[in-house]
Amino acid sequence: MELKYRSADFEDLESLVALLSNDPLGNKREDASVPLNRAYIEAFEAIVRDSNNDLVVVEQDNVLVGMLQITFIPYLTHIGSWRCLIEGVRIHSDYRGQGFGEQMFTHAIEQAKSRGCKIVQLTSDKQRPDAIRFYERLGFKATHEGFKLAL
Template sequence: MDLVYRSAKLQDLESLVSLLSSDPLGSQREDATLPLNDAYLSAFEAINSDPNNALIVVELDGNVVGMLQMTFIPYLTHIGSWRCLIEGVRVHEAFRGQGLGERMFEFAIKKARSKGCRLVQLTSDKQRPDAIRFYEKLGFKATHEGFKLAL
């Protein structure tokens, strides 16, 4: 499987929102109707213009088959190191179970190391037990309790 990893382009936005909305949780919080909500365009522009963000598209034979967002964050903790937050990980349903997710994380971890990050972190909704098992299989540990406050 020859995967291509690249930065997302504006032309990818509809495909990316479709990926984000293509599971039970995403279908409740995303809006893939066309034309896309302007908030998606604003978010894309903010991500794209921030050197500490990377919205990555994964292609196979010219088709978008996966995505993830990486945010590089400087911290005073861990001796003033950088960490990478990985979010919005999605694999097109037709390509799940074929090792694509593992390859995406190999790419992301390599990129985080190249940026000098000492830690990679992510969160997963507790309603996604398969995703949690996947992250644990990759070596991620649930060392903290996460909290969110909807505004």
């Protein structure tokens, strides 16, 4: 059950978009049509150019089983510390329930520590109660109320 982590390549993009859209919420907001929507390509290019972003592909036996995006953010608060934002966490439906999510978060948190981050943060849609329970089990606390403004 050993997982391999690597930064995404352009060749992964179509599979990653399909993975993002492979759940009830993602199905409503993503566009998994091929050829890919140009916006995904532009976002991918921006992510790989930014040294504070890592779009991580998670593989087992050379099969893509999951993904997440790690973003490192400098802040003036907390005495000028860095934070790690984890977003876009997905595990392929065929591989859920095998402990991969916990392993992926262990990897991401180790990356945050290696970059000197003092806080790891994430958001989760309130329509994902299983994910929220998972994050709480990992030790994340819902200490703040989050807000979003769609533009």
